[in-house]
């Protein structure tokens with residue numbers, strides 16, 4: 001199909017102002033956080049499932065590649081239009097359609113920013129645990145398509161654990177309803193699970209039904225510095241062995257820690273070799289008991305410094321270290337490759353040792369950080 005004809009047809013579907021071929025838009029929508037660049041021929045911003053279905057029928061008829069995109073901060077390159085064609089942005093589909101408090105369910109469009117969704121349900125005393133560190137920029141569509149998870153996944157699991165159903169549009173332009181709004185919705189093929197983690201390759205989600213939890217009454221963050229990452233990892237095992245499942249857990253190696261300290265200008269203890277961030281949540285009594293227990297275990301294992309947050313602001317400040325990790329490490333080299341490595345918790349010390357060995361052998365900087373179920377080893 002001729003380019004001009006394609007643009008006219010797309011304009012007739014989504015409106016003239018929601019189609020762009022400008023060099024700026026094509027460049028902006030030609031990459032995600034991976035920084036691989038491939039320019040789309042055109043960017044479209046549909047508003048409804050029907051509009052997406054019409055775009056997909058047009059693209060299917062003329063064999064034009066379509067790449068869906070939400071917040072554009074994925075690290076897999078999934079939102080990069082490698083084959084050109086149409087870049088379909090869901091940013092205009094940004095409404096929370098329903099928060100059903102008695103049934104602990106919410107329905108939202110894929111362009112809702114993750115943190116906005118969390119804040120909206122929390123305002124009603126409910127809880128949406130998945131917390132990728134990109135949550136102020138990433139969107140629900142990208143979260144389900146990448147099955148994103150953050151520090152809370154140790155206790156609460158990743159995004160897929162909260163998706164009850166969704167409406168999606170197939171490559172041929174059909175609108176499909178998968179799943180439902182109840183937990184026991186087990187009849188038929190589980191298309192919802194198939195869509196979760198499919199990186200936009202099986203269909204485009206147009207609304208998503210999420211399961212919610214009651215918001216924990218209290219939480220507390222404990223920040224602990226150790227001399228080595230191995231000791232910090234041993235501490236994680238000891239905490240779990242004492243039957244405490246932290247709500248959030250993050251192990252940051254010494255290299256990453258120093259990178260953040262250089263970036264923020266905040267001083268570190270001289271022999272700091274790793275940081276463990278631990279958050280416990282539950283009823284106020286439970287939180288008090290678990291925080292004290294965590295402190296005791298960390299001290300016994302050889303912590304150099306322990307800070308227990310007394311306020312929400314203090315807790316936020318402690319966790320901000322994690323959010324600064326990516327830019328701090330990225331500053332050290334012009335090119336950075338993120339790799340998620342997943343090992344059983346008890347093998348984290350071995351993983352860190354192997355990473356050190358590879359780092360020395362190949363003369364590569366490999367900072368390691370992330371929850372102690374995955375480690376992001378960033379080769380720079």
Ligand SMILES: Cc1cc2nc3c(=O)[nH]c(=O)nc-3n(C[C@H](O)[C@H](O)[C@H](O)COP(=O)(O)OP(=O)(O)OC[C@H]3O[C@@H](n4cnc5c(N)ncnc54)[C@H](O)[C@@H]3O)c2cc1C
Nearest residue numbers: 070071072073074078133134139141142145149199200205
């Ligand atoms: C600083 C930083 C920290 C990060 N921390 C974490 C972390 O802690 N945990 C983690 O898991 N990830 C993390 N990420 C990666 C990333 O933020 C997540 O993968 C997030 O889910 C991407 O969301 P997005 O809205 O940016 O999606 P995009 O990058 O826009 O898209 C991601 C994929 O989803 C597809 N997609 C988008 N919308 C739809 C839709 N409506 N239907 C179907 N497919 C769709 C796209 O085609 C693409 O394949 C981080 C990224 C950055 C930059």
